[in-house]
Amino acid sequence: MSPRERPRSRRTPPLPVRVQPARRIALDVLRAVRVDDAYANLLLPQRIREAGLSGPDAGLATELTYGTLRMRGYYDRVIALAADRPTSEIDPAVLDVLELGCHQLLTLRTATHAAVNESVELAREVASRSATGFVNGVLRGISRRDAEEWRRLVLDDATDHDDRLAAEFSHPEWVVRAFRRALAADATGRDDESIESELRELLAADNLPPRVTLVALPGLSDVHDLPGATPTGVSPIAALAAAGDPAASPAVAAGTARVQDEGSQLAALTLSRARPVEAGERWLDLCAGPGGKTALLGAEAELGGAVLVANEPVHARAGLVRHAVAALPARPEVLELDGTVLGEREPASFDRILVDAPCSGLGALRRRPEARWRKQPGDLAELASLQERLLDSAITALKPGGLLAYVTCSPHVAETRAQVRGLLRRWSDGIEQLDAQEVVERVTGGSIELGARSPSVQLWPHRNATDAMFITLFRRL
Ligand SMILES: C[S@@+](CC[C@H](N)C(=O)[O-])C[C@H]1O[C@@H](n2cnc3c(N)ncnc32)[C@H](O)[C@@H]1O
Numbered sequence: 001m002s003p004r005e006r007p008r009s010r011r012t013p014p015l016p017v018r019v020q021p022a023r024r025i026a027l028d029v030l031r032a033v034r035v036d037d038a039y040a041n042l043l044l045p046q047r048i049r050e051a052g053l054s055g056p057d058a059g060l061a062t063e064l065t066y067g068t069l070r071m072r073g074y075y076d077r078v079i080a081l082a083a084d085r086p087t088s089e090i091d092p093a094v095l096d097v098l099e100l101g102c103h104q105l106l107t108l109r110t111a112t113h114a115a116v117n118e119s120v121e122l123a124r125e126v127a128s129r130s131a132t133g134f135v136n137g138v139l140r141g142i143s144r145r146d147a148e149e150w151r152r153l154v155l156d157d158a159t160d161h162d163d164r165l166a167a168e169f170s171h172p173e174w175v176v177r178a179f180r181r182a183l184a185a186d187a188t189g190r191d192d193e194s195i196e197s198e199l200r201e202l203l204a205a206d207n208l209p210p211r212v213t214l215v216a217l218p219g220l221s222d223v224h225d226l227p228g229a230t231p232t233g234v235s236p237i238a239a240l241a242a243a244g245d246p247a248a249s250p251a252v253a254a255g256t257a258r259v260q261d262e263g264s265q266l267a268a269l270t271l272s273r274a275r276p277v278e279a280g281e282r283w284l285d286l287c288a289g290p291g292g293k294t295a296l297l298g299a300e301a302e303l304g305g306a307v308l309v310a311n312e313p314v315h316a317r318a319g320l321v322r323h324a325v326a327a328l329p330a331r332p333e334v335l336e337l338d339g340t341v342l343g344e345r346e347p348a349s350f351d352r353i354l355v356d357a358p359c360s361g362l363g364a365l366r367r368r369p370e371a372r373w374r375k376q377p378g379d380l381a382e383l384a385s386l387q388e389r390l391l392d393s394a395i396t397a398l399k400p401g402g403l404l405a406y407v408t409c410s411p412h413v414a415e416t417r418a419q420v421r422g423l424l425r426r427w428s429d430g431i432e433q434l435d436a437q438e439v440v441e442r443v444t445g446g447s448i449e450l451g452a453r454s455p456s457v458q459l460w461p462h463r464n465a466t467d468a469m470f471i472t473l474f475r476r477l
Helices: 021-036 040-051 055-083 092-107 112-126 130-143 147-157 161-169 173-185 192-205 250-254 262-272 292-304 315-324 339-345 379-397 417-426 436-443
Strands: 213-216 238-240 257-259 282-285 307-311 333-335 350-356 398-408 431-434 470-476
Touching: 021 040, 021 055, 021 092, 021 112, 040 055, 055 092, 055 130, 055 147, 055 161, 092 112, 092 130, 092 147, 112 130, 147 161, 161 173, 161 192, 173 192, 213 250, 213 262, 250 257, 257 292, 262 292, 262 350, 262 398, 262 436, 262 470, 282 292, 292 307, 292 315, 292 350, 315 333, 339 379, 350 379, 379 398, 379 417, 398 417, 417 431, 436 470
Parallel strands: 282 307, 282 350, 307 333, 350 398
Antiparallel strands: 213 238, 213 257, 398 470, 431 470
């Protein structure tokens, strides 16, 4: 039978691939993060709600989105090797699909056919038809080696020691260096080898989802009465949330308990518990939005008979502060001023001031997965200058004898120890630094591990299971 005579094979058309809602949502958030600078921690819960996902499906959408965003730097190196071209030459929409596919193949160990077929379908939706073949080819190529083989190839391709660390732990190289400097500053007397090993622990901790802790607002709820939650035994008002949605807890729904990192709790308590509160004291939370520490300080102020004023210049964030303090019987007034001029307007007016300054946020990379890729080293100078002006304004607003807590959710030395040195230099006759470590040790009953003896507290995700909060305390002379 000649080929012409042979009956034409009747090939069954391929079944349409149904993309799981969790994958679709994850890609949608990845796209919005890249294109619109969206915040995954705000957008993802919204998308999950809109799609009506719950339980394991919601968990999968979260893992796909957060995991891909965290490991984006590492996956891009894998994709560049597999596609044999730099990722800058790949359409960004296609790159998002490939990164999501990479996370499924290399980290979640999803079955190849599911990861590849659904990625191809997603590529069809967000990019050109020709992109589907490319996505199929690259992901099939990736699936032919296991995760360990890819790890070796990526590390072999790195240019030097810091580039290898950046590749292995999916952090920008400048952040790796900044963390090393911060660890060294917090560990006087330790040798380079032990700092290097701690650096690896820190970088690894950044890639794990943080545990969810609750704060029981003093006077409004009790850490032992939060259903299913387990007191951490470190912050006296912190508990590990029960599995599931913490917002479902009645105390959280009522606003008498909140989701809050334990490091943030200790930062607020360092100010409120540095010394006994005298009735009638005036407190100020200078940079209050979105209001997590305001709620805690407000509860503490109320117990001691003090009055708290909050300030947040970004109107929408000031709204969040008002919402955060809605459960307090005496709701703090919320101003919307530029904190750098508040000192001139209200000099020598407050007994305690919290400056939880705008910062690079490098200490909270666990909970803001895209943040590491968004910040640039060039952002530091502007932030440091704003921090300096906010500090000077706060000192001006303090009464003689008043207390100032300077806090950042960043361990970067330009925002922490260098800021403290500058402050003490500028106000050499006007302030003294107090021992924040002593306060934190007292508040936690000695249950916390701190770095080398110093008046400043630097918390770390790998050491304390908190964000990398920096906490200092000063007294106006
Ligand atoms: C690190 S956040 C504060 C977090 C807050 N304390 C909490 O626990 O929820 C810093 C805040 O400072 C605000 N901010 C920015 N510029 C400011 C300024 N010039 N004066 C006062 N606050 C400012 C930002 O809008 C942001 O809400």
